[in-house]
Amino acid sequence: MEYAAGVDFGGTSAKIGLVDRSGVVLQRAEVVMDPRETYEGLLRPVADRLRGMVGRQEGRLLTVGIGTPGFIDKRRGLIIGGCVNLPALQGRSVQEYLGAELGVPAFSENDATSAAAGELAFGAGRRFSHFALITIGTAIGGGLVLDGKVYRGSRGLAGELGHLCMVPEGLWCNCGSRGCFEQYASATAIVRLYDEKARKRQDPPEAQTSPQPAIGTREIVERARGGEAIARDTLEEAGQWIAQAFGTLMNALDLQACLVGGGFSQAGEAILEPIRRHLPDHCWPQVGRGVQVLAAELANDAGILGAAAQAMERLGA
Amino acid sequence: MEYAAGVDFGGTSAKIGLVDRSGVVLQRAEVVMDPRETYEGLLRPVADRLRGMVGRQEGRLLTVGIGTPGFIDKRRGLIIGGCVNLPALQGRSVQEYLGAELGVPAFSENDATSAAAGELAFGAGRRFSHFALITIGTAIGGGLVLDGKVYRGSRGLAGELGHLCMVPEGLWCNCGSRGCFEQYASATAIVRLYDEKARKRQDPPEAQTSPQPAIGTREIVERARGGEAIARDTLEEAGQWIAQAFGTLMNALDLQACLVGGGFSQAGEAILEPIRRHLPDHCWPQVGRGVQVLAAELANDAGILGAAAQAMERLGA
Numbered sequence: 001m002e003y004a005a006g007v008d009f010g011g012t013s014a015k016i017g018l019v020d021r022s023g024v025v026l027q028r029a030e031v032v033m034d035p036r037e038t039y040e041g042l043l044r045p046v047a048d049r050l051r052g053m054v055g056r057q058e059g060r061l062l063t064v065g066i067g068t069p070g071f072i073d074k075r076r077g078l079i080i081g082g083c084v085n086l087p088a089l090q091g092r093s094v095q096e097y098l099g100a101e102l103g104v105p106a107f108s109e110n111d112a113t114s115a116a117a118g119e120l121a122f123g124a125g126r127r128f129s130h131f132a133l134i135t136i137g138t139a140i141g142g143g144l145v146l147d148g149k150v151y152r153g154s155r156g157l158a159g160e161l162g163h164l165c166m167v168p169e170g171l172w173c174n175c176g177s178r179g180c181f182e183q184y185a186s187a188t189a190i191v192r193l194y195d196e197k198a199r200k201r202q203d204p205p206e207a208q209t210s211p212q213p214a215i216g217t218r219e220i221v222e223r224a225r226g227g228e229a230i231a232r233d234t235l236e237e238a239g240q241w242i243a244q245a246f247g248t249l250m251n252a253l254d255l256q257a258c259l260v261g262g263g264f265s266q267a268g269e270a271i272l273e274p275i276r277r278h279l280p281d282h283c284w285p286q287v288g289r290g291v292q293v294l295a296a297e298l299a300n301d302a303g304i305l306g307a308a309a310q311a312m313e314r315l316g317a
Numbered sequence: 318m319e320y321a322a323g324v325d326f327g328g329t330s331a332k333i334g335l336v337d338r339s340g341v342v343l344q345r346a347e348v349v350m351d352p353r354e355t356y357e358g359l360l361r362p363v364a365d366r367l368r369g370m371v372g373r374q375e376g377r378l379l380t381v382g383i384g385t386p387g388f389i390d391k392r393r394g395l396i397i398g399g400c401v402n403l404p405a406l407q408g409r410s411v412q413e414y415l416g417a418e419l420g421v422p423a424f425s426e427n428d429a430t431s432a433a434a435g436e437l438a439f440g441a442g443r444r445f446s447h448f449a450l451i452t453i454g455t456a457i458g459g460g461l462v463l464d465g466k467v468y469r470g471s472r473g474l475a476g477e478l479g480h481l482c483m484v485p486e487g488l489w490c491n492c493g494s495r496g497c498f499e500q501y502a503s504a505t506a507i508v509r510l511y512d513e514k515a516r517k518r519q520d521p522p523e524a525q526t527s528p529q530p531a532i533g534t535r536e537i538v539e540r541a542r543g544g545e546a547i548a549r550d551t552l553e554e555a556g557q558w559i560a561q562a563f564g565t566l567m568n569a570l571d572l573q574a575c576l577v578g579g580g581f582s583q584a585g586e587a588i589l590e591p592i593r594r595h596l597p598d599h600c601w602p603q604v605g606r607g608v609q610v611l612a613a614e615l616a617n618d619a620g621i622l623g624a625a626a627q628a629m630e631r632l633g634a
Contacts, residue, residue, distance in 0.1 A: 071603045081603045130471035144569070146463065146470075153463075153571020154447040157604050160568040165561050165599055168484060175601050177564070244482050247494070251477040252461070252566065254470020282482055284492050286388045286398045287474050 001059035004312050005050055007098065008111065008303025009033065009068040011085030014046050017304035018057055021312070023122030025301050027053045039088045039097075047101035054102070064098045064106035065311025067114035067303055069141075074156025077108035107311040109152075111135075111303065113159045115261055115296065116143025117150045117313055118306030123297035128256045132249045133296060134161050134242070135262030139174075140182040146253065150310060162186070164245050184241040187217045187264050194220050194234045201230060221267040235267070239274025246275065247282020250291060261296030268295055318376035321629050322367055324415065325428065325620025326350065326385040328402030331363050334621035335374055338629070340439030342618050344370045356405045356414075364418035371419070381415045381423035382628025384431035384620055386458075391473025394425035424628040426469075428452075428620065430476045432578055432613065433460025434467045434630055435623030440614035445573040449566045450613060451478050451559070452579030456491075457499040463570065467630060479503070481562050501558040504534045504581050511537050511551040518547060538584040552584070556591025563592065564599020567608060578613030585612055 003026060008015045010033070017028040031045050054061050068089065070082030077095030099106030109117070116133040119125035125133070129148040135141040142161025144151040152158055162182035163175050170179025183189055191214065223231035246258040258279075260271060276293045283291075298305050320343060325332045327350070334345040348362050371378050385406065387399030394412030416423030426434070433450040436442035442450070446465040452458040459478025461468040469475055479499035480492050487496025500506055508531065540548035563575040575596075577588065593610045600608075615622050 071601070081601075142569070146468065151463065151570075154573045155571055157601075158569065158571035160601060160604065163565075163568040163601060165565045166482070166485060168557075168561055177599055177601075240485075244485055248480075248482045248565070249569065251480040252459070252475065252569070253468075254472055254475035256471045282494055284388070284398075284474075284477060284480060284494075287477065 002062050003057065003059055004062050004308040005054070005064045005102070006304035006306070006308030006311070007046060007050070007064065007066045008114070008307050009066070009086065009089075009094070010303075011035065015303050016046065016050055016053065017301065017308065018053055018061075019305060019308035023305055023309075025304060026057060028301070028304065029053060033086060035086055037088060039092050042086060042088055043094065043097045047098055050098070050102060061102065061104055063104050063311040063315045064095070064102050065114070065307035065309070066094045066098060066106060066108040067111040067307040067310075068094060068108060069111055071157050072108045072110050074152050077106070079108070105311075105315055107314045109307070109310045110141070110143075110156075110159060111306070112141025112161075113143040113150060113152065114306035114310050115141070115298070115302055116145055116159070116306070117310035118298050118302055118308075119259060119261070119296050120145050120150065121309035121313070122305055124259055124294050125257070130253065130255045131257040131259055132161065132246065132253070132255055133259040133261050134245065135296075136185065136260060136264035137187055137262040139188070140186045141262070144253070150313060161245065161249070164248060166241060166244060181241065181245045185238045185245070190217050190220065190234060190238050190264070191215070193237060194230060197230045197234060217264050218266065221270050224270050235270055236274050239271055240278045242271070242275045243278035244282050246293070247279055247288075250283045250287050254287060255291060257292040257294060259294055259296050261302065265295045319379050319634070320374065320376055321379050321625040321634070322371070322381045322419070323621035323623070323625030323628070324363060324367070324381065324383045325431070325624050326383070326403065326406075326411070327620070328352065332620050333363065333367055333370065334618065334625065335370055335378075336622060336625035340622055340626075342621060343374060345618070345621065346370060350403060352403055354405060356409050359403060359405055360411065360414045364415055367415070367419060378419065378421055379634050380421050380628040380632045381412075381419050382431070382624035382626070383411050383415060383423060383425040384428040384624040384627075385411060385425060386428055388474050389425045389427050391469050394423070396425070422628075422632055424631045426624070426627045427458070427460075427473075427476065428623070429458025429478075430460040430467060430469065431623035431627050432458070432615070432619055433462055433476070433623070434627035435615050435619055435625075436576060436578070436613050437462050437467065438626035438630070439622055441576050441611050442574070447570065447572045448574040448576055449478065449563065449570070449572055450576040450578050451562065452613075453502065453577060453581035454504055454579040456505070457503045458579070461570070467627060478562065478566070481565060483558060483561060498558065498562045502555045502562070504579075507534050507537065507551060507555050507581070508532070510554060511547060514547045514551060534581050535583065538587050541587050552587055553591050556588055557595045559588070559592045560595035561599050563610070564596055564605075567600045567604050571604060572608060574609045574611060576611055576613050578619065582612045
């Protein structure tokens with residue numbers, strides 16, 4: 001049996017797994033990441049753990065796939081920006097280190113593009129050759145599958161779908177631009193929107209200055225399902241923004257499906273239904289015909305499966 | 318010598334040419350289009366003229382490429398919408414007719430996607446594997462080249478770049494959506510913007526209701542070059558919109574170049590300079606690095622060359 005390793009770097013840990021060709025996770029592990037560590041200090045424990053797992057696994061390791069936040073140059077796997085939580089990786093190549101340590105080809109990829117590769121190989125993207133995935137969490141990431149393949153762009157930087165311009169002179173974004181999608185429909189933005197609505201609708205108006213207890217998107221979705229108007233209106237507004245982003249992508253790219261992934265995809269129909277309802281407002285009828293709006297399918301292991309999938313795809317395995 | 322035919326359907330005429338592999342137009346002709354004609358009535362004169370040209374041409378005809386406005390299903394070449402100036406072609410396939418008449422494979426394509434194929438084969442796109450072309454005329458069309466190939470999307474409908482959403486509750490567009498790019502930076506929109514500014518800046522204000530003599534984009538560009546403030550401000554504003562559209566596409570697709578084509582590309586630096594200046598406002602610095610903003614190079618023969626180029630590409634010739 002042949003298998004790939006998938007390594008998904010987050011800000012606080014790296015999730016590691018061995019994945020067979022059908023998407024079964026054969027082994028999994030987690031290594032704590034200390035943001036103050038050096039490049040070597042971050043990667044050596046990952047390599048050691050991975051070697052141990054491979055030693056216990058029958059069959060043959062084909063490749064190591066790596067997902068990290070940020071901009072990754074596709075030729076050498078250099079992280080050229082955006083990996084703020086693990087600054088020691090900035091300007092360095094994780095794929096060169098882990099490839100050399102494990103003795104197989106290794107491939108680094110932006111985590112959201114990795115997630116799209118995972119959905120294409122093992123998840124909701126299996127039935128489609130043309131789709132966009134947006135991952136909604138603290139930020140918004142994106143991945144594109146075009147003509148049946150993961151689309152990486154000229155340097156590997158494609159899929160920054162959180163930075164589609166939604167409002168020309170809109171909210172300032174971390175990227176330095178204004179009006180980015182991320183500022184309107186990330187989990188952070190959805191929580192802020194909920195808080196603003198809750199405060200504004202308080203009666204008497206004097207109470208509007210009192211801070212609300214901060215709640216997360218999971219609680220907002222629960223409240224919406226329970227019929228709370230503020231929560232429902234928040235998801236309605238988020239759904240409109242997401243429909244605008246998907247509509248623009250569909251007009252440009254003639255997609256078959258739009259997938260919602262990331263932590264917020266647990267909202268399911270509570271967010272998918274308003275997106276579907278508003279989507280025709282934002283695209284040509286011909287372009288919109290038959291396009292499916294779905295939640296990503298890979299849940300807790302999405303990072304590992306995506307990292308492994310993109311590496312197997314690039315290896316041609 | 319092997320060559321392709323290129324046929325470019327406009328609202329009032331079809332331009333026909335024979336094109337060799339290096340992009341030289343060996344013969345050219347024009348057939349008047351009467352919008353009231355039937356499918357057969359429109360296409361028979363084109364086929365007849367084309368056969369005559371082929372009869373006089375040494376070498377071998379490989380393929381017929383066709384560019385038309387509208388949405389063209391890539392499998393059968395059916396025009397499934399958007400070809401309002403030649404209603405008899407709606408729901409029909411030009412490629413099947415001309416292919417059968419000429420006895421070679423024929424391929425229909427949206428005219429702006431054709432134009433991108435032409436720039437890739439023979440024009441400003443030759444040096445790039447990843448670029449977007451926007452064609453600015455009465456409307457805005459678009460074509461994408463990704464991974465070195467013309468990108469058509471899942472059904473052949475990709476590249477509707479005139480319908481990127483620029484303003485969520487902006488101007489209503491012909492497509493039924495709001496805030497489309499076309500409403501802000503087409504030649505029509507640029508002329509309207511100039512007229513509005515000219516009227517608004519009239520002194521005394523009472524004169525603001527008097528209609529201005531309508532001028533075209535060519536005259537606006539001339540006046541901007543001559544230093545007229547209203548014309549300069551008009552192009553500045555158009556340049557901002559175009560930069561917003563290109564920036565969004567660059568963030569999504571990691572492009573190497575952004576090309577401006579169509580009639581308005583004659584503006585040259587008068588529009589390219591403001592686009593370049595505003596582009597960094599609308600994309601990640603990493604994504605923007607090294608991206609070139611250029612005018613399309615193919616001028617009067619762009620339609621013929623594009624139609625021939627996309628057919629040669631699809632034939633694999």
